[in-house]
Amino acid sequence: MSHFDITLEGTFSLGPGSPGGGGGEARFISLSASIYEIQEGASVLIVATTTRPFTVPTVVPITLDLVASTATEGDDFEWRNGAAWFTFTPGSTVAAAEFRAKTDASLTEGNETAWIDIFAAGDPDADGWSVGTPSRARIRIFDVRNPRINFALSETEFFEGSPSPAT
Numbered sequence: 001m002s003h004f005d006i007t008l009e010g011t012f013s014l015g016p017g018s019p020g021g022g023g024g025e026a027r028f029i030s031l032s033a034s035i036y037e038i039q040e041g042a043s044v045l046i047v048a049t050t051t052r053p054f055t056v057p058t059v060v061p062i063t064l065d066l067v068a069s070t071a072t073e074g075d076d077f078e079w080r081n082g083a084a085w086f087t088f089t090p091g092s093t094v095a096a097a098e099f100r101a102k103t104d105a106s107l108t109e110g111n112e113t114a115w116i117d118i119f120a121a122g123d124p125d126a127d128g129w130s131v132g133t134p135s136r137a138r139i140r141i142f143d144v145r146n147p148r149i150n151f152a153l154s155e156t157e158f159f160e161g162s163p164s165p166a167t
Contacts (some may be wrong), residue, residue: 026134027052029060029086030132033052041103045146046137048086048118050129053093058128060086062097065115067080071141076112077101086118101141 032047048060062084064073073076080098088095099114117136 004096005104023053023153025151027129028128028132031118031134031135031137034134034137035098036137037119038099038139040144043080043098043100044139045154046099046116046139047094048088050093050095051087051132053091054128055090057090058088060088060095060118060129061089063116063119064088065136068115069113071112071114071139073114076104076141077114077139086123093117099139103144108145109143111143112141114141 009111028051029048032049036044037165038044046062062079064084073079078100080100085094086097115136115138119131119135
């Protein structure tokens with residue numbers, strides 16, 4: 001039997017989630033809502049949460065489902081500072097990305113929808129996180145030329161021969 005002496009220098013972290021620190025139990029990232037509604041010309045914060053805070057800055061990409069979406073990035077909406085991702089700062093369990101719906105008042109195109117997803121691009125153990133639920137959200141953009149109208153019902157009585165409603 002042979003015996004080896006090993007000397008390690010530097011900082012090491014072993015186990016699941018090592019780049020994000022902490023190892024141990026799994027870390028899941030999910031969206032805080034699965035439906036967002038916004039009027040053209042307005043902004044909404046899309047929020048993601050994690051089950052455990054990271055110890056290093058961690059970026060989680062947001063992707064647009066081009067097949068299911070009717071809204072087009074650049075024409076109908078944009079991300080604040082072009083950032084289509086969530087950045088978790090060390091110690092935080094919440095990150096947000098600002099979604100801005102553009103106004104196209106000269107066009108009557110109706111309401112549009114953007115479908116977004118978060119996904120683990122690499123190895124969840126190496127990246128330090130896995131996708132939780134919900135990981136997909138629908139963002140409805142209401143057209144300013146096609147506003148959303150809410151109706152309320154009320155009862156009115158008419159009496160035969162009366163030209164106006166009874167009071």
